[in-house]
Amino acid sequence: MTMNRETIVNISLALLLLAIPLIALQLNSPFYVTLATRMAILALAAVGLNLALGLGGMVSFGHAAYFGVGGYVAGILAHHAFSGLPLDFGLFQVPGTNMMPIIWVVAILVSGLLALFIGAISIRTSGVYFIMITLAFAQMTYYFANSWPAYGGEDGLSIFVRNQFPGVNTLRPLTYFFICYAILLAALVLFAAIRDSRFGAALQAARQNEVRVATVGINANRIRLAAFVISGMITGLAGALYADLNRFVSPSMLSWHMSGEFIVLIILGGVARLYGPVAGAMLFVMFEFLLGGMTDRWQFFLGLVLLGVVLLARGGLVGWLAGRARHG
Amino acid sequence: MSIALLLEQILNGLQLGVMLFLMAAGLTLIFGVMGLINLAHGSLYMVGAFACATVAAWTGSFWLGLVASLVAAAAAGAIVEMTVIRRLYDRDHLDQVLATFALILIFSEGTRWVFGSLPLYLNIPDLLRGTIPLPGGGRYQIYRIAIIAVGVAVAVGLWLLIARTRLGMRIRAGESDREMIAALGIDIRTLYTVVFAIGAALAGLAGAMVGALQSVQVGMGEPVLILAFVVIVIGGIGSIKGALVGAVLVGLIDTMGRFLLPRAFSVFMDPSEASLIGSAIASMLIYMFMALVLAFRPRGLFATAK
Numbered sequence: 001m002t003m004n005r006e007t008i009v010n011i012s013l014a015l016l017l018l019a020i021p022l023i024a025l026q027l028n029s030p031f032y033v034t035l036a037t038r039m040a041i042l043a044l045a046a047v048g049l050n051l052a053l054g055l056g057g058m059v060s061f062g063h064a065a066y067f068g069v070g071g072y073v074a075g076i077l078a079h080h081a082f083s084g085l086p087l088d089f090g091l092f093q094v095p096g097t098n099m100m101p102i103i104w105v106v107a108i109l110v111s112g113l114l115a116l117f118i119g120a121i122s123i124r125t126s127g128v129y130f131i132m133i134t135l136a137f138a139q140m141t142y143y144f145a146n147s148w149p150a151y152g153g154e155d156g157l158s159i160f161v162r163n164q165f166p167g168v169n170t171l172r173p174l175t176y177f178f179i180c181y182a183i184l185l186a187a188l189v190l191f192a193a194i195r196d197s198r199f200g201a202a203l204q205a206a207r208q209n210e211v212r213v214a215t216v217g218i219n220a221n222r223i224r225l226a227a228f229v230i231s232g233m234i235t236g237l238a239g240a241l242y243a244d245l246n247r248f249v250s251p252s253m254l255s256w257h258m259s260g261e262f263i264v265l266i267i268l269g270g271v272a273r274l275y276g277p278v279a280g281a282m283l284f285v286m287f288e289f290l291l292g293g294m295t296d297r298w299q300f301f302l303g304l305v306l307l308g309v310v311l312l313a314r315g316g317l318v319g320w321l322a323g324r325a326r327h328g
Numbered sequence: 329m330s331i332a333l334l335l336e337q338i339l340n341g342l343q344l345g346v347m348l349f350l351m352a353a354g355l356t357l358i359f360g361v362m363g364l365i366n367l368a369h370g371s372l373y374m375v376g377a378f379a380c381a382t383v384a385a386w387t388g389s390f391w392l393g394l395v396a397s398l399v400a401a402a403a404a405g406a407i408v409e410m411t412v413i414r415r416l417y418d419r420d421h422l423d424q425v426l427a428t429f430a431l432i433l434i435f436s437e438g439t440r441w442v443f444g445s446l447p448l449y450l451n452i453p454d455l456l457r458g459t460i461p462l463p464g465g466g467r468y469q470i471y472r473i474a475i476i477a478v479g480v481a482v483a484v485g486l487w488l489l490i491a492r493t494r495l496g497m498r499i500r501a502g503e504s505d506r507e508m509i510a511a512l513g514i515d516i517r518t519l520y521t522v523v524f525a526i527g528a529a530l531a532g533l534a535g536a537m538v539g540a541l542q543s544v545q546v547g548m549g550e551p552v553l554i555l556a557f558v559v560i561v562i563g564g565i566g567s568i569k570g571a572l573v574g575a576v577l578v579g580l581i582d583t584m585g586r587f588l589l590p591r592a593f594s595v596f597m598d599p600s601e602a603s604l605i606g607s608a609i610a611s612m613l614i615y616m617f618m619a620l621v622l623a624f625r626p627r628g629l630f631a632t633a634k
Contacts, residue, residue, distance in 0.1 A: 124622065140615035144611060
């Protein structure tokens with residue numbers, strides 16, 4: 001296989017993200033390790049959204065719901081593991097856990113179920129309706145988390161000790177970065193595999209021309225729903241990682257600003273591009289860090305930059321570095 | 329539970345509904361005519377509230393503040409339309425979402441820059457202070473009644489504007505066929521600016537009126553914006569009638585749910601637990617209602633033909 005320009009850009013981005021924490025440790029500034037971990041996790045969340053938004057053309061303005069629910073799964077399971085009291089579902093009881101692999105599986109399942117419920121209703125609509133409905137359902141989870149006092153309500157829930165992964169010390173920032181980075185790479189492989197599969201072809205065809213897809217006997221909505229659920233699962237997993245990074249979950253993970261940020265990451269990086277979310281997350285976190293260090297009003301300038309990107313620069317960073325996406 | 333209390337809650341629901349209508353009418357008008365989804369509509373609500381609170385504090389007159397809120401929101405709307413929104417009409421919804429999301433950041437942070445982080449307070453004008461008796465022995469704030477009256481007046485006014493005036497005729501024509509109306513020599517760019525400014529003024533009016541009930545602060549427009557989205561999704565995007573019906577339904581369901589559900593649950597469970605579960609479910613009630621409406625009418629109750 002000859003390497004095209006996009007492959008080179010992608011490999012460089014992956015290596016750059018890997019290099020940040022390693023160089024940071026050499027320079028004895030461990031804070032940048034956390035920054036790089038944040039980039040990897042937000043990129044993972046956006047990889048999830050990119051599946052629905054980029055490949056499937058479903059502009060979900062509610063992916064914070066899956067992100068936050070994944071976070072709450074991590075928080076709640078850790079909370080019960082810490083207190084020793086099982087989760088009581090009335091008919092049966094489930095013990096808490098602080099093992100990351102179990103937490104991840106539960107986070108993926110729960111956010112997948114939520115995506116199935118929200119997707120099944122939302123996918124019947126399209127366009128602006130879809131945007132508003134996904135937003136509204138995400139707000140529903142936000143208000144629920146705010147008003148449900150068992151797990152901290154609006155104050156949020158702390159994870160006192162970061163959850164564990166067999167065989168390694170997750171408390172070491174670099175180790176935790178590697179875990180998140182490995183999951184991000186796995187998600188990127190999955191994204192590429194889906195994109196190049198028959199399923200992915202149908203999904204992209206449904207975005208481009210629904211009538212043609214229907215004519216060849218494919219039910220576009222079922223394809224979309226499946227993609228939407230996988231998308232929610234990936235973002236939910238990112239939420240669980242994010243909760244462990246901050247050792248804290250709160251309703252703000254479910255807020256619509258979060259959903260907006262995910263869309264911003266994808267646009268900054270390049271819609272439907274494999275490494276678009278990675279580029280977007282790296283740019284966004286750097287921007288937030290640099291501007292946030294200079295002024296408290298950094299969101300004002302972020303708004304101006306975003307406006308400029310939407311009005312003037314199209315295709316995002318990957319589009320700029322690697323040229324227009326090739327179709328075919 | 330007395331009749332007076334129930335009546336009071338119904339009026340509260342109507343007041344919320346009317347306020348949502350002022351927001352939703354502008355949103356749905358802008359979508360219907362220009363095909364634009366405007367997330368920054370909540371920022372215009374905030375602009376109205378801040379303008380009203382500032383001018384009322386300078387002059388001591390709520391009424392001047394109210395005028396200022398209309399002017400400021402309409403002006404902010406017109407400026408934003410001419411500088412940014414105008415470039416988005418031909419773009420897809422994703423670009424519109426992103427650009428108007430950016431506008432929210434600019435508006436919110438800009439307002440915090442100018443006014444600081446502390447909330448402002450706005451007093452109810454003397455004329456509308458006090459309460460009136462309700463049947464059944466309760467009393468109700470005159471100011472809230474006045475909000476309901478303003479909402480009804482705006483609904484009637486909008487209907488007259490759209491159904492009976494030349495401008496309304498152009499708006500309706502713009503809704504059904506924008507190429508044709510441009511070909512007939514109507515200045516469509518100015519028409520769009522006017523429609524956007526009208527929508528903005530309604531949002532500003534809502535913000536100013538609610539500002540006297542709650543505090544005036546950055547971010548106050550966002551919860552209302554999302555409720556207004558729910559309203560127009562239920563009512564059917566582009567339909568003003570739908571916005572009215574949807575707004576009243578959402579206002580009543582939300583208010584009555586918060587009032588009745590905890591009480592209903594306390595029939596068969598422990599009161600403190602009933603209050604927790606009841607209010608948690610009540611906070612999700614309108615979204616469930618929206619899901620239910622969409623299950624049967626995917627394009628809302630009063631979907632337009634488009």
